[in-house]
Structures are given as structure tokens and as C-alpha cells.
Amino acid sequence: MTSQVQPTPPGLLRRIRDTLVLPPTLSAFEQAYLARMNRIALWFFWGHLPLLTALAWINDTGPLFAAALTLAVLAGPTVAYRSLRSPRAISMVFGFTAMCMGGVLVHVGQGPVQIEMHFYFFSVLAMLALFANPMVILTAAATVSVHHLLLWFAAPKSVFNYDAPLWVVLVHAAFVVLETIAACFIARNFFDNVIGLEKKVEARTAEIAQRNRDMRLVLDNxxxxxxxxxxxxxxxxxxxxxxxxxxxxxxxxxxxxxxxxxxxxxxxxxxxxxxxxxxxxxxxxxxxxxxxxxxxxxxxxxxxxxxxxxxxxxxxxxxxxxxxxxVTSEVAKAESDAQQREILAVFERILNDRAGFLEFYEEAKRLAKASLANPAADWSATKRHIHTLKGNSALFGLEAVARQCHAIEERLAENDMPGVQTELAQLERRWNALSTTIDHLLGQQGQELVTMTGEEYDGILRAVVDGAEHADIARKLVDLKLEPTEQRLGRFAEQARALAQRLEKGDIEVAVDGNGLRLERERFADFWSSFSHVLRNAIDHGIEPPAQREQSGKPPRGRLELRTFEHGGEFVIEVRDDGRGIDWEAVRKKAEEQGLSAQTQEQLREALFCAGVSTAAQVSEISGRGVGLAAVKDSCAHLGGAIDVRSESGRGTVMQFRFPLTAVATKPLVTSSKN
Amino acid sequence: MTKILVVDDSATMRQQVRQVLTGGGFEVVEAVDGQDGLAKVTADKDVKVMILDVNMPRMNGIELAEALHANGRMAAGLNVVMLTTEGHAELIARAKAAGAKGWIVKPFKPDLLLAAVKKMAA
CATH class of the missing domain: 3.30.450.20 (PAS domain)
Incomplete structure (x- = not known):
């Protein structure tokens, strides 16, 4: 068996009590309403004084006595109105007053209309419902019952104009009871649905306000x-x-x-x-x-x-x-991480390839100094310097410097000069901090060191011991200061792979073949520095992303070949990629835009290496401003070299930098260890 | 098949847009600059949507939009969408004044570009 606990419904008496007695607290609205009703009631009852006096005078029932009686009745509510604090208590005094006033009216209305004067009780009893309080009506009903019964006994003339028996008094009482029940019901409903509604709204408003406060607390904190x-x-x-x-x-x-x-x-x-x-x-x-x-x-x-x-x-x-x-702190953290990575990159470079790094660093110092000392003196020079610094820094892993240079270029492109100054100042701060660290890492102002392998050392030692020709020994020693192109190309290969990853070109394949050639480091420094633009172009604009390559039926991994070789009396540096090829149409458009003639293939090739001609769809941190290839052309020409470009749409591009051996190879600038 | 004209001086960009749109079942026609675009859209009344680069030689995207607005082609049901890099509010405002319906920031997300063209072509 299952049993369920049902809440016991409240008993009838309890329900009647709950109906008649209002909840103890008063809302602001009820307070204001009762204050107004009580004031109106006071005026209403004081208005009885002239009326009752006049009635007594007309009816010849003693106006002075009537006035005195009315004043006596008025004393109660007047004192209560002044002294009581609870508006409900004042209302109850009016319930009592109303019935007393009815008594005075019936008394002074003695004569043929005395019975009709009783209507007053019933109308006023109904009006008392306006106080929205059943207790006011009960007070009035109790007052009138006691009053009527007592007077019927003590002074029947004051109540009836005929000799009324007890049952008549009881009939009057029955009507009062009926009306009281109805009036109590109306008063309570009036309270619940009009006066109390305000209270409900108030409670709901308070609840919402609380919720809003909670919400605000969350929003604000x-x-x-x-x-x-x-x-x-x-x-x-x-x-x-x-x-x-x-x-x-x-x-x-x-x-x-x-x-x-x-x-x-x-x-x-x-x-x-x-x-x-x-x-x-x-x-x-x-x-x-x-x-x-x-x-x-x-x-x-x-x-x-x-x-x-x-x-x-x-x-x-x-x-x-x-x-x-x-996200200021996140950005600052990312920035500081990038700076840490930069220092690590520098450290790694110095360990692995001190000479290469020194070269980069010397040039970077020169570029930074040139662009930061007085940038406004020649904006086009500053632009060029910043661009080269950006490219070189990116290749040597100095991400933050490269990014900062890019930010300067963006501002320059928008002609936002105050912005340029802000970004330049930031570059200066970063560069100064970084170069202090680098100088520290390099120690002795980064002097050039000659490194040799054990094998090379043995070779020279053997030559000396064997009594070789001085010229041969000298040549071996000179060789030590010459840079094997393979080492240089290897460095570029590594940078190219990293760049390809960054540009989402996948893990590209880079083949290096120096053919045992060496070059004088200092003489080719400018060329190698600008050579990085060629690599960046090949990766950024040439090699397609893996997905795109697969769609064109190519192997997903892009391929880049870096070679040096001798051919027909020339020293050749070659870069070969299997990318999408040069968009000659776009080069022609850009060239014409710059006012260059671009009719023949020769002119197009020429235009490709002109400042301001960039076919990049989008300017990126790496390339796309049409500055890079112009720098390569200049440094190549400076060494007496020429450039050869072959490109096939969809198949790739080959760029050759050819230097006459006679021009570069005033012995022993180029030597071949194969010979 | 609905015909879309892509006007951009960059072959790379044209190729990228073409790849996305042909994948979405559209027929793509290319033009390499503003004048080429004007000629092609005038010759081919079937072009429903035109994707237009802003910076181009000979006639830029804004000028082309203005020309198509003036000659009544836009009113005849051609929808123009500009391709632009972020931040050039004044250029886009000019293109919109010339009747361009919308603009897409480069680099674009392929699925969103396709959704935009589908909506314009509907």
C-alpha cells in the first residue's frame, strides 16, 4: 500500500479569519491610498455637521443638540486621524464613526421619514468597502448592531417612529449581516487585486532588481x-x-x-x-x-x-x-616569446655558422643604422633598407624584427607618417636590445675567424713537410678564407625550407650542389644578401601549396635546386623551382602601370627586375613590394654579371646569374678543389 | 550553369577563386583587368555575378563598378562583389556607392566565398 501525505486544507474558520484579517505589512501604495481615503473620509464626515444641523432645524428636532451630538461623534476620527500612525487603524475608526453618524441622522430625522433615514446605514456600509479592509466593515457592523439594540431598549423614539417589536430590530440586523458579508468580500477582493497587486508587482520588481544586481556584478567583475x-x-x-x-x-x-x-x-x-x-x-x-x-x-x-x-x-x-x-598581456607574451626565440635563433646561428651570421649581422647593423638615424632624409632609401632588413631577418630567424619591419612597410604604404614614426621607434628599441645581446654573444666584436677541418689542416701540414711549392701552400691557405659555395647554398637551403613551412608551402625538397666551387666572401657579400630575394620569390610566388600542386598533377612536395657550376667560361649560380612559373601577363600589366614598355620578352625580363614591379597578389611579410629583384639585379651588375630567366607556365622557373670567370676569377677568387 | 566573371590582375588570385567556384558548380570566366572585365561582361549577358579586385591596371575595380552602374548593367541584375584587403574603408564605401553589393576580405575563406556567390547568384 502506498500512502501519500496530503497537505491538510485549512479549516473554514481559519479561512474566514484569513479573509477578514489583512496581511500585516503595508505596501507603499496602500499607505498612500489609505492616507488619501482617510483624508477624504474626514472631510466627508465633517460635511455632516452643517447638513445634520440644518436637518434638525427643518425637522424641528433641536439644531443645537444635533450640532453638539455630531461634534461629539466627529471628535473620535479627528483625534484618531491626528494621533494614530496606522492608516488601517484610522480607517477602522471611520467605520465606527460612520455608524454613529447614522445614529445621529436617524435621531434628528424623527418623524414621518425616520424609517427612510435607515437607508444611510446600508449605503455607508457599502461605501466602507473603499477602505479595502474587511475589518473596517466588521467594526461598522458591530457598532451598528450594538447601537441599534441598545437604543431600541433605552430610547426607542430615537430609532423608530412606531412601536417596533424585537423581530423588526432582528430583521434590520439580518439585512446588515447580509450586506456585511458582501461588503467584506468586495473589500478583500479589492485589496487583493488592486491594492495588493502593487505589492505583488513590488515583490516581482525587487526580484528582478536583485537578478539585475547579480547580473551587473558578473558583468562588472x-x-x-x-x-x-x-x-x-x-x-x-x-x-x-x-x-x-x-x-x-x-x-x-x-x-x-x-x-x-x-x-x-x-x-x-x-x-x-x-x-x-x-x-x-x-x-x-x-x-x-x-x-x-x-x-x-x-x-x-x-x-x-x-x-x-x-x-x-x-x-x-x-x-x-x-x-x-x-589581450594586451597575451600579445606581450607572444612578443616576448618571439624575442626569446630570436635570441635562440641567433645563438644557434653563431654556433653553427659564425661567419654567415657575422655577415648578416654586419649588414643588418648597417641597414638598421641607415634607416633609423634619419629616416625622413630619403624615404625611398629607408623603404629599401627596411625591406632588405625584413627579408634578411626573416631568413635568419629574427621573427620579431621582420614583423616590425613589415609593420613599418604597412604604415608607409598607407602614408600614415605618425604611424611610421611609432613603428620605427619600436624597431629601434627592439634592435638596440637585440644587438646588445648579440654583441655579448659574439664577444670580441665579432672578428672574423678562419676555420678549418682536421683534414684541411693535415693537408697543409703535409704540403709543408713534403716541401711543396710555396705557391701551392699559399693557395691552400687562401682557400681557407674562401667560402665553399656549397656551404653558402646549404645555408640558403635551410632558410628556404623554413620559409616554405611558414608560407604553408609544405615540406619542400631543396637540392644543393656547389660543384666544389668557392667564392670570396666579402666580394660576393652584397650579391648573396640580395640573393635571398630570389629565394623568397621562388617560394612565395613560384611554389604552390601542396593541395594545389596535387590538383595540377604535380608531386605535392615542391622542389628547389640551388647550384653553382662553371659553364662556357662563366661562373653560374642557378636557382630552379618547379612552381607555377612567372605570370608574364601580370608583369606586363605592372610594367605598363609603371610606364615601362613591355612588348618583347626581353623587355618583360627587364621589367621583372625593376623596382615597383611586383606581381604578388598580396603583399606579405616576405615579399611582394617589387623591391627585391631590383636589388639582385644591381648587385649582379656590380660584379659584371648578367641574369637569365626561363619560365614555363605551370612548370617552373630557372634563374641563372652568370659571371665571366675572367671578371670574378682573378686568381684565386674562384678555385675548384676538384682540380 | 550560372556564369561568374572573376576580374583580377593576379593569376594566382583568379586561379584560387576559380578553383573554389568551379568546385561549387559554377562556370567561371576570367578577366585580367578592369577594361578586359568591362569588355567581357558587356559581351556576355549571362554573367550573373562579378568578383572584382580593387587595384588593377588600366581600369581599377571601382571605376569598373562605376561604369557598370552608369550603363545600367547592375540594374539589369548583375551582382558585383569586391575583393579587397582589410582596412580600406573608403574604397569599399566608394564601391558600394557605385552599387557593389558586398565585399570580401582577402585572404578569403573558400567556403564563405562560395556561400556568398551562391547567395548572389540565387
């Missing part, structure tokens, strides 16, 4: 800014306080774009424009939301924006939740 905008991009007033701190105070009715615009006009304009796409409905919502600004820098702070659309039932955008985060 998280480190993110939450805000919503409506379909017109207007900010809702409920948003995290931190948003005001970040972007300045919010003005009611303004849009988020306006708020941002006050902090940064460009950002505001960009937001307003992207918002248009969100609302005009031409683009898919997902794309339009994806194009809203995601990052912004205001002064020293960095912010990230995240957007969450809130749709209505039909899927239309109703509101947009914007979450703003201060």
Missing part, C-alpha cells in the same frame, strides 16, 4: 567586456562597465561603431562598414560576421572581439552579442 547591439548597431545600456573604461563613456542611443570611432576613427569606420554587410543581407550572415574587426590596438592596449549573433524565431538577426577581451 569579469575581465571581458560584454555588450549587445540591436539591429541598428545601437548599444544596449546594459553592458560591462569595463567597456566604458576601455573605449570612453557610452552615450545613450549611440552605435557601437560611434563608440569605437571616438577611440579610433579608422576602426569605427571599418566597423560601421562591416556592420552594413551584416544588416543589408546581400552577403551570407556568417561571412558578414566573419569580416567584422577581430583585433584592434588602442594606444598600448590590444583588444580581441568576438561576435555571437542572437536570432529571433524566424532566424533573423535580432541582436549581436559582442565580447571584447583585453
Amino acid at each position: 569579469v575581465r571581458q567586456g560584454f555588450l549587445t547591439v540591436d539591429g541598428q548597431c545601437r548599444l544596449s545600456s546594459e553592458h560591462s562597465r569595463i567597456v566604458d573604461t576601455w573605449f570612453g563613456g557610452y552615450e545613450p542611443g549611440e552605435t557601437f561603431a560611434q563608440l569605437l570611432g571616438r577611440a579610433d576613427a579608422k576602426l569605427g569606420a571599418w566597423f560601421a562598414l562591416s556592420w552594413e554587410s551584416v544588416t543589408d543581407g546581400f552577403l551570407p550572415l556568417e561571412l558578414a560576421l566573419d569580416q567584422l574587426p577581430k583585433r584592434a590596438r588602442l594606444g598600448e592596449r590590444h583588444f580581441a572581439f568576438d561576435y555571437q549573433p542572437i536570432g529571433d524565431a524566424s532566424g533573423q538577426l535580432e541582436k549581436l552579442l559582442i565580447v571584447v577581451s583585453d
Whole structure:
């Protein structure tokens, strides 16, 4: 068997009591309502004084006595009104007063209409329901019952104009009881549904206010800014306080774009424009939301924006939740990580290839000095220097320096001179810090060291012991200071692989073949420095991403060949890639744009190496500004060399840098260890 | 098949857009600059959507949009979408004033580009 505990319903008496007695607390609304009703009631009953006096005078029942009697009745509510604090208690005094006033009326109304005067009790009893309190009606009913019975006994003339028996008094009482029940019911309902409603609303409001306070607490104490905008991009007033701190105070009715615009006009304009796409409905919502600004820098702070659309039932955008985060510390951490990586990269370079690094460093120092000392003196020179510094730094793993140079180039491209100055100052800070570290790592001002392998040492020793020709020994010693091209190309190969990874070109294959040739380090320094542009071009613009290569039926891994060899009395440095080939059409367009003639293939080749001609679809951190190849051409020409370019669309490009042996090889500039 | 004209001076960019759109079942026609684009769109009344680079030799994207706006081709149902890098608000505002329906920031996400073209072609 199962038993269920049912709550016992309250008994009838309890229910009657709960109906008649109001809950003890008064709402502000009830307080105000009763104060008003009590004041009206006081005026109403004082209005009885002239009326009753006049009635007594007309009816000849003693006006003075009537006035005295009325004043005596009025004393009660007047004193209560002044002295009692509870408006409900005052109302109850009016219940008593009303019935006493009825008694006075019936008394002074003696004569033929005395019975009709009893109507007063019934009307006033009904009116008392206006106090919205059953106890007022009960007070009145009790008063009238006792009063009627007592007077019927003591002074029947005051009550009846005929000799009424007890049952008549009881009939009167029965009508009073009936009306009392109804009036109590009305008063209580009036209280519950009108006066008490205010209380319910108040409770609900308090609950909502509490919830709002909780919500505010959350909004104001998280480190993110939450805000919503409506379909017109207007900010809702409920948003995290931190948003005001970040972007300045919010003005009611303004849009988020306006708020941002006050902090940064460009950002505001960009937001307003992207918002248009969100609302005009031409683009898919997902794309339009994806194009809203995601990052912004205001002064020293960095912010990230995240957007969450809130749709209505039909899927239309109703509101947009914007979450703003201060990512300054993340950005600073990423920056400091990059700087750490830079120092590690430097350390690794110095250990593995001191000579190569020194060369890079000497040039970088020169470029940094040239571009930072007085950048405004010659902007085009500064631009070139920054570009070369960027390229070289990227190849030697100095990511932060490369990125900073890129930021300067971006500002330069937009002609944002104050921005250029800010970024230059930042580059200077970074460069100074980095070069202090590098100098420290290099020790003795980075003097050139001659390194040799044990095998080489043995070879020279053997030559000396065997009494070889001085010229032969001298040649072996000179060789030590010459750089094997294979070592140099190996360095480029390593950088090329890293670059390909960064540019999402996959793990490319790089073949190196120096053919045992060596070159004078210092004489070729400029050429090698600009040579990196050729590599960057081959990887950035030539070699396609793996997926694209597969679609064109190529092996997914891109291939790059770096070679040096002698051919027909020339010393050749060759770069060969199996990428998409040069887009000659685009070169022609760019050349014409620059006012160059580009009719013949020869002219096109010429244009490829001109400053300002870049066919890159997109300017990247690595290449695309049309500066690089012009530098290669200059340094090649400086050494008396020529450039040969062969490119086949879809198949790849071969670039050869040819130097006459007679020009480079004033002995022993080029030597072949094979011979 | 709905015909889409891609006007961009970069072969790489044209190839990337073509790859995405042909994959989505569109027929793609290419033009290498603004004048070429104007000639091709004038000759081929079937082109429904035009994807337009901003910076191009001979006639840039904005000028082309303005020309198509002036000659009534846009009103005749050609939808123009600009391809641009982020941050050039004033250029986009000009293109929109000339009737371009939308703009897509480079580098684009293939699925979103396709979704946009599908919506424009519908």
C-alpha cells in the first residue's frame, strides 16, 4: 500500500479569519491610498455637521443638540486621524464613526421619514468597502448592531417612529449581516487585486532588481567586456562597465561603431562598414560576421572581439552579442616569446655558422643604422633598407624584427607618417636590445675567424713537410678564407625550407650542389644578401601549396635546386623551382602601370627586375613590394654579371646569374678543389 | 550553369577563386583587368555575378563598378562583389556607392566565398 501525505486544507474558520484579517505589512501604495481615503473620509464626515444641523432645524428636532451630538461623534476620527500612525487603524475608526453618524441622522430625522433615514446605514456600509479592509466593515457592523439594540431598549423614539417589536430590530440586523458579508468580500477582493497587486508587482520588481544586481556584478567583475547591439548597431545600456573604461563613456542611443570611432576613427569606420554587410543581407550572415574587426590596438592596449549573433524565431538577426577581451598581456607574451626565440635563433646561428651570421649581422647593423638615424632624409632609401632588413631577418630567424619591419612597410604604404614614426621607434628599441645581446654573444666584436677541418689542416701540414711549392701552400691557405659555395647554398637551403613551412608551402625538397666551387666572401657579400630575394620569390610566388600542386598533377612536395657550376667560361649560380612559373601577363600589366614598355620578352625580363614591379597578389611579410629583384639585379651588375630567366607556365622557373670567370676569377677568387 | 566573371590582375588570385567556384558548380570566366572585365561582361549577358579586385591596371575595380552602374548593367541584375584587403574603408564605401553589393576580405575563406556567390547568384 502506498500512502501519500496530503497537505491538510485549512479549516473554514481559519479561512474566514484569513479573509477578514489583512496581511500585516503595508505596501507603499496602500499607505498612500489609505492616507488619501482617510483624508477624504474626514472631510466627508465633517460635511455632516452643517447638513445634520440644518436637518434638525427643518425637522424641528433641536439644531443645537444635533450640532453638539455630531461634534461629539466627529471628535473620535479627528483625534484618531491626528494621533494614530496606522492608516488601517484610522480607517477602522471611520467605520465606527460612520455608524454613529447614522445614529445621529436617524435621531434628528424623527418623524414621518425616520424609517427612510435607515437607508444611510446600508449605503455607508457599502461605501466602507473603499477602505479595502474587511475589518473596517466588521467594526461598522458591530457598532451598528450594538447601537441599534441598545437604543431600541433605552430610547426607542430615537430609532423608530412606531412601536417596533424585537423581530423588526432582528430583521434590520439580518439585512446588515447580509450586506456585511458582501461588503467584506468586495473589500478583500479589492485589496487583493488592486491594492495588493502593487505589492505583488513590488515583490516581482525587487526580484528582478536583485537578478539585475547579480547580473551587473558578473558583468562588472569579469575581465571581458560584454555588450549587445540591436539591429541598428545601437548599444544596449546594459553592458560591462569595463567597456566604458576601455573605449570612453557610452552615450545613450549611440552605435557601437560611434563608440569605437571616438577611440579610433579608422576602426569605427571599418566597423560601421562591416556592420552594413551584416544588416543589408546581400552577403551570407556568417561571412558578414566573419569580416567584422577581430583585433584592434588602442594606444598600448590590444583588444580581441568576438561576435555571437542572437536570432529571433524566424532566424533573423535580432541582436549581436559582442565580447571584447583585453589581450594586451597575451600579445606581450607572444612578443616576448618571439624575442626569446630570436635570441635562440641567433645563438644557434653563431654556433653553427659564425661567419654567415657575422655577415648578416654586419649588414643588418648597417641597414638598421641607415634607416633609423634619419629616416625622413630619403624615404625611398629607408623603404629599401627596411625591406632588405625584413627579408634578411626573416631568413635568419629574427621573427620579431621582420614583423616590425613589415609593420613599418604597412604604415608607409598607407602614408600614415605618425604611424611610421611609432613603428620605427619600436624597431629601434627592439634592435638596440637585440644587438646588445648579440654583441655579448659574439664577444670580441665579432672578428672574423678562419676555420678549418682536421683534414684541411693535415693537408697543409703535409704540403709543408713534403716541401711543396710555396705557391701551392699559399693557395691552400687562401682557400681557407674562401667560402665553399656549397656551404653558402646549404645555408640558403635551410632558410628556404623554413620559409616554405611558414608560407604553408609544405615540406619542400631543396637540392644543393656547389660543384666544389668557392667564392670570396666579402666580394660576393652584397650579391648573396640580395640573393635571398630570389629565394623568397621562388617560394612565395613560384611554389604552390601542396593541395594545389596535387590538383595540377604535380608531386605535392615542391622542389628547389640551388647550384653553382662553371659553364662556357662563366661562373653560374642557378636557382630552379618547379612552381607555377612567372605570370608574364601580370608583369606586363605592372610594367605598363609603371610606364615601362613591355612588348618583347626581353623587355618583360627587364621589367621583372625593376623596382615597383611586383606581381604578388598580396603583399606579405616576405615579399611582394617589387623591391627585391631590383636589388639582385644591381648587385649582379656590380660584379659584371648578367641574369637569365626561363619560365614555363605551370612548370617552373630557372634563374641563372652568370659571371665571366675572367671578371670574378682573378686568381684565386674562384678555385675548384676538384682540380 | 550560372556564369561568374572573376576580374583580377593576379593569376594566382583568379586561379584560387576559380578553383573554389568551379568546385561549387559554377562556370567561371576570367578577366585580367578592369577594361578586359568591362569588355567581357558587356559581351556576355549571362554573367550573373562579378568578383572584382580593387587595384588593377588600366581600369581599377571601382571605376569598373562605376561604369557598370552608369550603363545600367547592375540594374539589369548583375551582382558585383569586391575583393579587397582589410582596412580600406573608403574604397569599399566608394564601391558600394557605385552599387557593389558586398565585399570580401582577402585572404578569403573558400567556403564563405562560395556561400556568398551562391547567395548572389540565387
